[in-house]
Amino acid sequence: MNEYLKQVNSLPFYLIVGGVLLFILIMCVWFLVKSYRAGIAIGMDKKVMRRAIMSSATFSILPGVSILLGVIALSGSLGVPLSWLRLSVVGALQYELNVAEIAATSMGLSGLKVSEMSIAAFTTIALVMTAGILSGITCCIFGLKKYLTRFQKKEKKAEGNRPGFGAYATIAMFIGLCSAYIGSYVGTWTAFKNHLPLMVAGVSALTMAVFEYLIVKKKMEWLENFSVAVSMIVGMTAAVLISL
Template identity: 50%
Template sequence: MTVQSQLNSPFLYLLCGSIILFIALVSLFFLIRAYKAGKAMGLDTAKMKRAITASATFTLLPSVGILLGVIALSGSLGVPWPWLRLSVIGALHYETQVATAAAERVGLGGLSASSMTAQAFVTICLLMSLCIMWGMVFSSLFNKRYLRRLNQGSKKGGGVPGFGDKAMTAMFIGLICAYLGSYLGGFISGGGLFSFGGSWLPLAVVLAASLAMAGFLWLSEKKKLVWVESFSIAGSMLLAMACAVLLGKLQ
């Protein structure tokens, strides 16, 4: 039995599948609890259902992108482990980097199916878990205290009243700016300082998605098609990704 066939064995599917099932049940439990609590607190069920629908449609396309991450890692780590990592705790942009770095630390010289050994594999798995678990550790240790302190701060008027919500929106704007800046920087200096030789495709995709979003918001706000808003992100992404397919041929 080769190492690769061992990494794809039914036992590993069963083990990883069971952990994923546990997380799915936890998510379902939190979903039902929140819905019932919202209802008991008198929140509008139609709006809660809208939040659920919007989140489901929003998630579909990025999930397919994550599936590609599973496929990418499956060549060297088998299918079950990347399936577990990317379903549960990991993030697409972290896992590949950590797995590659971990492979180098165990002496493989990079993620490679041909040089993978059983011991290297389990050590990489352990390192991946050790490296990307700290959000969960901090969350379980300090979430309660941290959120309580934040709430007390806003109640005591530690800042200008009503700023908390705007701060969160600003933080999110900052997040978007960092990514857009990286695409612009990648295009301008990606192929050498001010060479304008980097890839322009991410910028074109950003533009296409923005235009599509403008269209969806116009339909929602001006034409009063409110239901469109729930699908606006997913729709914009789909159109922008379709543009990427068309424009990709020009690159």
């Protein structure tokens, strides 16, 4: 086995990640119990609270499986423990991969490729991935209390207004990201005659188009949970078949 992969899939790393996730799991249970007890204290119907818990739990199983597919997709280049950690907390598949790729190229690698990775590059990439996504957490630590108090006061005044630009800003940002990457795949094909990235992106996009058709036209909204992960796996399978 590749030395790098052996190191990033080692038992101590599993134990470190397991410890961090156990802490976060305990905190979730703590919040759950505290809120449930508070509900009982103010006379909320236990049945209603249990229904909310059960529906949220069942609602989360399918997305959980789709996140697991993301762990599989990431594990080939970053190992299982880091992929497990990153996709269990804070992040999401699209963030993790993109940031890992940016970090890898910033270090002078040609991309997130196992053949070029070393344990030193890995620890730096892992740190960039962690630090880069802490803005939401930082906002919560320093600003949530003030922001929500102010927001609740302003809420009544804002009724009837159209959606703010915030909702579109994230979409625009992602459109920019995707444009840069797709443009680079076209360039890789025309300049270096390497059509693999563009072909994979194309197959992945086609699969996504099928999902979008089923979700939007056939009202199969439950597929939404799987669309990105399955499209990626189909694209990656195409890469293997093209390279045979």
